[in-house]
Amino acid sequence: MFKFLEALEKYKNECAFAFLDGENKVEVSFEKYYSDVKKCAYNMESIMGPLDGKHVAVIGLNSYEYVVVICALMFSRAVLIPLNFRETQDNLEFAVNHAEVEYLISDASKDYDFGSHVKNLKYADILGGENEKELTDFTEEEADKLFMIVFTSGTTSLSKGVALSIGNIFKEEKIALPEKYSHGFKAVPGFRVYTNFPFYHIGGLLAWVTWAEHGCTMVQSANPMNVLEDLLYQEIDYACVIPATVKLWLKQIRRGNMDRLGNVKIITTAGAPVSVDDVKEIQSHGIAFGQYYGMTECGGNITFNFDMENHIASVGRCYDDGSVEIIDGEICARYWGNMMGYYKDEEETAKVLKDGLVYTGDLGYVDDEGYVFITGRKKNLIILSGGENVSPEELERYLQKNENVKECLVYEDNDRIAAGIFCDEACQEEIQTYVNELNKTLPIYKRIYKLEFQNHEFEKTALGKLKR
């Protein structure tokens, strides 16, 4: 089991975090971080009693406080449930109830009420003070204990809670830059890594674990909207970002604003497919490029590609301690990070986790050198360049609540959501108004930007399902 707390001690003089916010930039050493974590653990125990096995959800923007709270929860042996603050109320309520959340910890930006059975705490209640609780690293005996429940978009229902064990996260050292294949870049103390994955996403959680394990500095925008301002006059080595950020940065490079990228030397993407043209353009400016592929169900990344020159369209090769098999055209992964299952959902678990293999729902093949290529998607899920997974069925359910919608089909169109609607011509305007109102209740990435009306039924499969 990786000794995470020992690593925090070992790198105590290094900078752990830099949260960028103009003149209000915050830099924190590992020593201060570990001390703040222990204080938070002490405060939480004083308020909540022993935390071992307690289900505690955390919701809020990426911040220093967030990483203090989640680390304190983890090493107090609570079960951590990170929630997406951009999710719809329906999905949040489902997640809180399904994961049997006892406490909800949130930042000051918003108040939540999930009923009297969920007690609310704010960061201010549990941070600071003088007293510290001594924390210990995980032991081998704890490997199979439930550690966290991370919600991802389900294809047929509300979100699904991926149950990960302590072993899924800490069994081995996390390798972000495999030495043999990473262009000589090494994860060494002081290496500055910029990432804009949110901490409620497995990519953000693992970025924090991975880079902290090696004493690297995690650089983040306090407000992710400021991605184009924050890196000006900053120096970073590595950026792991969503593909949409690469598109944004390329426009800046074309306009001669290279200085807005913080002198980055290597960019990697994860969370969604990246365009081959974008990769080539980035490389043409002397910036190395890599990408990761994985899913929450595998406890994070399962493949990496740092040889884009020779395998540009590939998501990469499997980590040395994992393997990929193709079964009936579907990419299946065996990895020590593979989840315990979906929390309290045996039916869905049985569909995805079979004999220790995670069936990813992606179709593809593996070439002679072990590089994985994705050719399509078996599961019905829209993945946008922002890394967001959107279930068409969820949006179709909302549309079907309008009685004038006879049939509907939600699909991706140019990196955003569109819907085909079968209805009477006279109802089109009313439906457009309904969708405008519906959009106001949805997070920005789930909004339906285009409606295509038709006056005939959609094509169906032999089983009567809509043909997608």
Place this chain on the structure above:
Amino acid sequence: MNEIYSRLAAIIEDVADIPQDDFNEDSSLMMDLDLASLEIMAIIARIEKEFSIKFTEDELLSVETLRDAVEVISAK
């Protein structure tokens, strides 16, 4: 109005790399300018900084065209 539009147009040109001649006040951010959600957020961050204002959630939802954005900024 015109001065606000000019500053807004300059921000859009800078963030999204679209020449100002290619859009006008009636252009829709999503449909005509084809902006991704991250670009729109980056543009809003720049507007908030340059005009020293803060958009509310409702105001953000009400902005479809550049004219809408100018009106929200003017009202601040």
